Amino acid sequence: MARFLFWYLVGNKKQEIYNKTFHLILIYKNSQSMNLYTDKFGVSTLLFRELPLEKALEKISYTKLRKVDLSIVLPKFCPHYNPLNTDKENDKKLKDLFEKHGLKLSSLNIVPGYFNKDDPQKVSRFIRRCVGITKLLGGHLITIPSGIKVDSNEWEQNVKMIKKYILEEAKFALDNGIQLSLETPHPGTLTESLKEVKLFYEILNTDFIKCTFDTSHIIKGKNNTLVEGLNVIGINRINHFHLRDAIGEETHFTPGKGHGDFSDFFRRIKNSDYKGDFIFELEFEDYSEKEKFKELDFALKYCFSLYSSDKIPLKMKIQTNQLYQLIFRFKHNPKSEIKRHKNIYLFFKRYKPLIVKAFPERVYIGGWVHRYRFNKDKIVTSKPKSVIIEKNPEKIYKIGIVGCGYAGGMHAFGFQRLNNTEITGVFDIDKGRSEELAKRLNCKSYSSLKDLVKYAQPDIVSVCSKEWAHYEAVMYLLNHGVDVFCEKIMATRYKDALKMVQAAKKNNRVLAINYNYRFMPGVRKIKEVIEQKALGELAFININVHAMSYHHALDLLTFLGGKILIVSGVFNNDNNIRIFGGTDWSLYDEDILYVPSINATVTCEFENSALGIINSSYFYNLHSFVLSIEAVFERGCITLNGINMFDIIGRLTFFSQNKITKVNMNYKKGVYTKGYEYTFYSSIESFMKNYVERKLPETSGEQGLVNMILEKAIYKSAIEKTKIEFLEFANQLFKI
Incomplete structure (x- = not known):
């Protein structure tokens, strides 16, 4: 054993020695009690969703757990495997990867799209591809969402519409020895509440479509207990559990560290005929690898203690105490914890300027x-x-x-x-x-x-x-x-x-x-709302900008609006007041304004039928104003104001005809400074992440070239007093 440990360590790089030693100790300790846990409990790859799949599985192999839920939430949230961009050869390699680490697939947890929103044929193709993967890996079920959330007056119609598609996919899966399971309830879907879940299964009117029961979704908002969730859905319909806890509306806590009552929950399940798995679907945005292992270990010991003996050790009773957890959460992330307590949050918000200067x-x-x-x-x-x-x-x-x-x-x-x-x-x-x-x-x-x-x-x-x-x-x-x-x-x-x-x-x-303005928190949030269609289709974008940042506004047009079809512009320029670091404007092409002086207005039509407008002038006061954006949608609008020389956060306000459920509108999360260094640092982080993963940078040289072509098209429009078809204009430039 000593010789193996020596060569294992010496054969690797020095900076990896600590991690390798830590993992060997984990493997040794876990092997002592592994058979106690492997039959019932497992973990989702969501725990390491920021890592490539191979590394995520390697990390999981260091734990006590052998069963794995493979999560596939494309394109960015959990892109561990893309069924549509892979073939049978890739599937065999995936199987070899599971076998290499001694892991077994429990379920494929996927978001293939929604039958009441996306092309049903594409959704079906995704699901059927995953059935084949699950069968090859020896899994027994696939979990999918029910359907995208709709207005209450359209709810029953939507459920009846998707019923036939779900039944077809469930029968196809069963013919291949795989069970189709719906994750119900789930925020942002047709089944957000237990009442909707009950009606949903009544309309489906079949027993062979099962339920994946996420504990955090049941107790979210303290509307229901876990036992009430079991009673409404019925344990006979449930064939898979995702274990998480909740505090208020937040659903990302380790079991035992929220307000959920897991003792009655496990007691009820033990007295039933449930034969499925319990999967820890833990998500931590700001936890280190070591902290993630600790949380998983706690969750496993806590749940297994309740499942096997209805009791938890004294140490764990102390750790699950509400006061203990309050102190722990405050120590880990004081800003997030303060926001959970309204009165404390309002106090800090009011006196923050004084508090900040005091430290x-x-x-x-x-x-x-x-x-x-x-x-x-x-x-x-x-x-x-x-x-x-x-x-x-x-x-x-x-x-x-x-x-x-x-x-x-x-x-x-x-x-x-x-x-x-x-x-x-x-x-x-x-x-x-x-x-x-x-x-x-x-x-x-x-x-x-x-x-x-x-x-x-x-x-x-x-x-x-x-x-x-x-x-x-x-x-x-x-x-x-x-x-x-x-x-x-x-x-x-x-x-x-x-x-x-x-x-x-x-x-x-x-x-x-x-182009670092893309990384202003408010701009990123507007982009997310557009991509998720949280307020419906985009109608138009209006950008007011200081002339010093005019070139950034041009980039934001394509970033937020997409492909430009037609562009037009007018401007009045005076080089005597067009001061920009002592610039010699003869070094620029005549038709590249870069920093217009008196005024400039740009109007464009996007491929998605939306309109874009830029108003720019050198006469804005930089100390008080740099940029504002107004985005108008079918069902609401968003306004970003207050961006100036000292503040890239500003104020993001929005109006919506309905409650926004697809996007969390908290745009300040993770923002550590108001200064422009935040946008530079975020841009560089994005570049390096794509660079390491061999992906195209977010703002490539080609995009920079597009922005310059846009400048030239605007100039031509202003001189000739005509609209410019952008693609045709760009093609003409390339020929020249």
Whole structure:
């Protein structure tokens, strides 16, 4: 055993030794009691949804549990496996993966779409593909949602409409030895309440369609107890349990740590003929891997104690005490816990400005020091390597910085926060500025771009020099095998931008452009509402913007509205008041405004029939105004105001004809500062996550080129006083 442990550790990288040792100890400890748990309990891959499937299964194999629910919620929430983009060969590899880790599939938990919203044939194809996968992996059931939520006057009609589709899929599954199960109740679906669940199954009028019973959905809002849920649905109809707890409306807590009564629940099940599994469907957004293992271990011991003996140990009684849990939650995430208590929350909200100034913050200025936050625009950076992009990264990516001014500093600290990057060198034509930033980053300053590439050997370089200097630097990097993350605007001349995109393609390199306004919390929330159609179809977007951020507004048009079909514009410009860092506007193409002065108005028609409008002027006061957005939908509208030089959060308000259920409208969750560093850091995080996963960056070189073409189309429209068909105009430019 000692020899095996020695070679197991020595044969791996040094930084993995601790994790490997921890996991070996887990495996040894868990093997002592494994047979006590494997028959009934399992865990969902949702616990490690941020990891690739192979790593998620590896983590699960370190636990006491062998049964697994494979969750598939595409495209982003839990994309562990895509049945429509894989074939039988991939399925065999998936089976080998389960066998490699000694795991057994319990259920496939999928969201294939909704029969009352999406194309029924596509939904059916997804389900039937999953039936084949479940059969191959030795699972016994598939869990799907009932249908998308509708207005009460349309409810019965929708249930009757989807009935035939559900029956067809259930019969197909049974013919293949697989049970189709509906997760009822579930928020945002046709079966949100127990009353709807009861009526739903009465309309289905069949016993061979079963129920997956999620404990947190039953007790959400303290409307029902778990036993009441069992009584209404009937244990004979239930063939699968998802175990979670709830506090108020929140449903992501570990069993025993919320308001659910699991003792009566397990007592009732033990006295029944239930033969299915109990799956821990735990979700934690801000927990470390070690904390997740601890929560799962607690859940397993708590539930197994109640299931086997109706009692829990004294230590666990203390841990499940409400006061103990209140202190634990406050210690883990004080901001979230305060919001759960209305009076305390209102007090902190009212006196927050005084409280914030009373406590110093830890900031980085060449070293970590405590500073009081009296200056609203002060940069607050996170601890180096504090943001996890990859768990146990196999490679540390070398980062170079070109241009050491404001943007260069933002990029440098943005990359420095990540656990899989290292700043290896910086360069600026201003030697003093370059050396100052290098000192703060504890890296080397180089006297030329050539030396930076040759000696620092970066994998990625952030180009943050003046706009007219982007082209030369980017082309040199792409042609020397370096990937590029470039500040907007990508170039001051269209032909240069086109050459940059072509060079990236020719050299098989990554070229991304930093349009960081996309990452303002309010903008991300509006985007989510549009994608989820939470207020119906988009009707129009109206953006008012300071001229200094006009180019960002153009990017937001396509980001929020989609493909542009027709565009028109008018502007009045005066270079004498068009001040932008001493810019020589002769270095720009004449038809690229970038920063209009007196006024500019842009109107466009999107492919989805929505309209987009931009109003811009240099006369706005930057200290009080930078950007506002109004998005109008079929069933409501959203307004984002209050964005200025010091505040990227602003105020997001909305009106809806019905309660918004598809999207949580809390847009401030996870936002740690009002300063623009938040948007830079978030943009860099997004870039690196896609880079590591070999995905296209959110704002690629091609998107940067589209934004420049849009500038030229607007100029042409204003000069010729006509509408421009955007796609035709772009094609003409490419031919030139």
